[in-house]
Amino acid sequence: xxxxxxxxxxxxxxxxxxxxxxxxxxxxxxxxxxxxxxxxxxxxxxxxxxxxxxxxxxxxxxxxxxxxxxxxxxxxxxxxxxxxxxxxxxxxxxxxxxxxxxxxxxxxxxxxxxxxxxxxxxxxxxxxxxxxxxxxxxxxxxxxxxxxxxxxxxxxxxxxxxxxxxxxxxxxxxxxxxxxxxxxxxxxxxxxxxxxxxxxxxxxxxxxxxxxxxxxxxxxxxxxxxxxxxxxxxxxxxxxxxxxxxxxxxxxxxxxxxxxxxxxxxxxxxxxxxxxxxxxxxxxxxxxxxxxxxxxxxxxxxxxxxxxxxxxxxxxxxxxxxxxxxxxxxxxxxxxxxxxxxxxxxxxxxxxxxxxxxxxxxxxxxxxxxxxxxxxxxxxxxxxxxxxxxxxxxxxxxxxxxxxxxxxxxxxxxxxxxxxxxxxxxxxxxxxxxxxxxxxxxxxxxxxxxxxxxxxxxxxxxxx
Numbered sequence: 365x366x367x368x369x370x371x372x373x374x375x376x377x378x379x380x381x382x383x384x385x386x387x388x389x390x391x392x393x394x395x396x397x398x399x400x401x402x403x404x405x406x407x408x409x410x411x412x413x414x415x416x417x418x419x420x421x422x423x424x425x426x427x428x429x430x431x432x433x434x435x436x437x438x439x440x441x442x443x444x445x446x447x448x449x450x451x452x453x454x455x456x457x458x459x460x461x462x463x464x465x466x467x468x469x470x471x472x473x474x475x476x477x478x479x480x481x482x483x484x485x486x487x488x489x490x491x492x493x494x495x496x497x498x499x500x501x502x503x504x505x506x507x508x509x510x511x512x513x514x515x516x517x518x519x520x521x522x523x524x525x526x527x528x529x530x531x532x533x534x535x536x537x538x539x540x541x542x543x544x545x546x547x548x549x550x551x552x553x554x555x556x557x558x559x560x561x562x563x564x565x566x567x568x569x570x571x572x573x574x575x576x577x578x579x580x581x582x583x584x585x586x587x588x589x590x591x592x593x594x595x596x597x598x599x600x601x602x603x604x605x606x607x608x609x610x611x612x613x614x615x616x617x618x619x620x621x622x623x624x625x626x627x628x629x630x631x632x633x634x635x636x637x638x639x640x641x642x643x644x645x646x647x648x649x650x651x652x653x654x655x656x657x658x659x660x661x662x663x664x665x666x667x668x669x670x671x672x673x674x675x676x677x678x679x680x681x682x683x684x685x686x687x688x689x690x691x692x693x694x695x696x697x698x699x700x701x702x703x704x705x706x707x708x709x710x711x712x713x714x715x716x717x718x719x720x721x722x723x724x725x726x727x728x729x730x731x732x733x734x735x736x737x738x739x740x741x742x743x744x745x746x747x748x749x750x751x752x753x754x755x756x757x758x759x760x761x762x763x764x765x766x767x768x769x770x771x772x773x774x775x776x777x778x779x780x781x782x783x784x785x786x787x788x789x790x791x792x793x794x795x796x797x798x799x800x801x802x803x804x805x806x807x808x809x810x811x812x813x814x815x816x817x818x819x820x821x822x823x824x825x826x827x828x
Contacts, residue, residue: 380560380564381557381560381561381564384556384557384560385553385556385557385560388552388553388556388557389549389553392549392552392553393549396545396548396549397545399545400541400542400545403541404537404538404541407534407537407541408534408537411530411533411534411537412502412530415502415525415527415529415530416490416502416504418525419490419502419504419523419524419525420488420504422444422446422456422458422523422525423488423504423505423506423521423523425444425445426440426444426458426460426521426523427506427508427521429441429442429444430460430508430510430519430521431510431512432462432463432510432512432517432519434512434513436466437462437464437466437467437468438460438461438462438466438467438468438519439468440468444458448472449470449471449472450470450471450472451471451472452471452472452474453472453473453474453476453496453497454472455472455495455499455501455524455525455526455528456470456472456524456525456526457469457470457472457473457478457495457501457522457523457524458470458521458522458523458524459473459477459478459521459522459524460519460520460521460522461480461481461519461520461522462517462519463517463518473496474496476495476496478493478495478501478503478522478524479493479503481505481520481522482505484507484520485507486507487506488504488505488506489504489505489506490502490503490504491503492527493524495524495526499526499527499528500526500527500528500531501524501525501526501527502524502525502526502527502530503522503523503524504522504523504524505520505521505522505523506520506521507519507520508520508521566587566589566590566593567593569587570585570587570589570593570596570597570600573585573586573587574600577604584601584604585597585600585601585604613793629651632644632648632651674708674709674710674711674817675708675709675711675712675713675716676705676706676707676708677707677709677716677720677739677747677749677815677817678701678703678704678705678706678707678739679705680713680716680717680720681701681720681724681737681739681749682701684717684720684721684724685699685700685701685724685735685737688724688725688728688735691728692728695728696733697728697731697732697733697734697735698733698734698735699724699728699735699736699737700734700735700736700737701737701739702736702737702738702739703737703738703739703740704739704740704741704747704819705739706819706820707739707740707741707747707817707818707819707820708747708817708818708819708820709747709794709815709816709817710794710815710816710817711794711796711815711816715790715794716815718786718787718790719786719787719790719791719813720737720749720751720813722784722786722787723751723784723787723811723813724737724751726751726784726809726811727751727752727753727755727808727809727811728753730753730755730756730808730809731753731754731755731806731808732753732754732755732808733754734753734754734806735751735752735753736750736751736752736753736805736806737749737750737751737752738750738752741819742814745816745817745818746796746814746815746816746817747814747815747816747817747818747819748812748813748814748815749812749813749815750810750811750812750813751810751811751812751813752803752805752806752808752809752810752811753803753806753808753809754803754806754807754808755808755809756808757802757803757807757808757809758800758802758809784798784800784811787811787813791813791814791815794815794816795815795816796813796814796815796816797813797814798811798812798813798814799811799812799814
């Protein structure tokens with residue numbers, strides 16, 4: 365749309381709350397499902413064990429009263445106490461297999477029979493089978509040997525009860541466990557969703573305050589952020605301050621440029637009216653110098669604080685020394701660069717070149733035979749670049765005047781008097797410092813620039 369402000373495209377990738385809630389629901393469903401299956405399975409085994417224990421008691425009761433008649437086969441010496449064994453097709457049955465295929469059954473079986481027993485083995489054997497009415501039965505059987513009239517008689521005793529009661533109890537347990545785990549899982553998912561919503565409140569408050577800052581309703585973010593997002597909030601606040609400072613510097617530079625150009629423009633107007641071409645050329649040069657100076661300051665102000673602006677002062681000084689050495693070869697001046705090759709300063713390379721170029725050019729201009737540039741660490745988080753010469757140096761109290769814009773301490777030397785002032789302005793924009801003093805090595809002026817930086821490796825060569 366015409367007139368709209370361009371924006372970076374930010375693709376929203378769904379709600380973080382819904383994403384975490386969905387992942388939590390999946391994990392809870394899997395975890396509680398496995399746990400529920402394990403618990404239900406264990407309870408089913410316990411119910412089956414309890415049923416088998418009761419059925420074992422019935423089996424023992426049958427074994428205790430069983431006998432064998434050679435004429436009629438297996439018999440019970442007396443009736444069992446449980447009346448269900450007397451009621452036809454009640455589901456409670458006993459059956460005894462004797463030698464020669466003889467079989468004795470409970471009255472409840474009526475004219476039906478249970479399945480043949482499993483092959484002979486030790487102990488009690490348990491299994492499930494269908495009963496006379498196709499009902500599910502739980503069957504226990506045991507091989508026993510009793511004393512008869514003809515000697516030892518092997519018998520196989522079977523006792524069966526319906527599985528209905530056991531199945532009903534298992535179903536009731538399974539239903540209760542599913543309901544309990546569903547309620548527990550739903551509560552866990554809801555609790556996690558509420559925790560996520562509550563935990564993300566600082567982020568939503570941060571977004572609201574950013575909107576207010578952008579709309580001009582507040583100057584700073586005022587939020588008590590938890591430790592996890594406090595660094596993010598601090599960086600956002602620092603970015604806001606940096607942008608505000610950049611805008612203020614731009615306004616300041618525009619004001620300074622307008623103020624500085626008022627007088628040359630007035631003089632230029634008068635010179636044009638008087639047709640003084642020499643004056644016109646001089647004022648045009650002044651205007652051009654002012655524009656270039658303020659453009660450099662504005663660009664440096666915009667780059668100041670940029671995390672991506674980093675350069676190697678040793679390499680820049682070496683390149684400048686090569687170029688200035690050729691220009692100063694006729695005067696016999698020798699330039700040397702020494703120090704920490706791995707030093708890096710957080711500043712734009714063009715601005716660092718501007719600083720070092722002005723300092724080294726001044727050193728070549730006022731030095732006699734030597735100019736020494738030393739790059740070295742200057743404490744934690746700082747790098748210093750010292751430019752020394754063997755000239756006359758500064759008199760006591762002249763360092764402040766040397767930094768003033770347009771002031772030339774030696775009128776015999778060419779120049780505009782802006783070099784050191786430009787260096788001072790650029791250094792200040794990057795949070796550094798510029799110190800002028802006496803060189804203890806060469807005897808002339810020592811100009812030391814200190815900028816934020818670090819050492820990333822390399823070797824250190826002390827000045828020889």
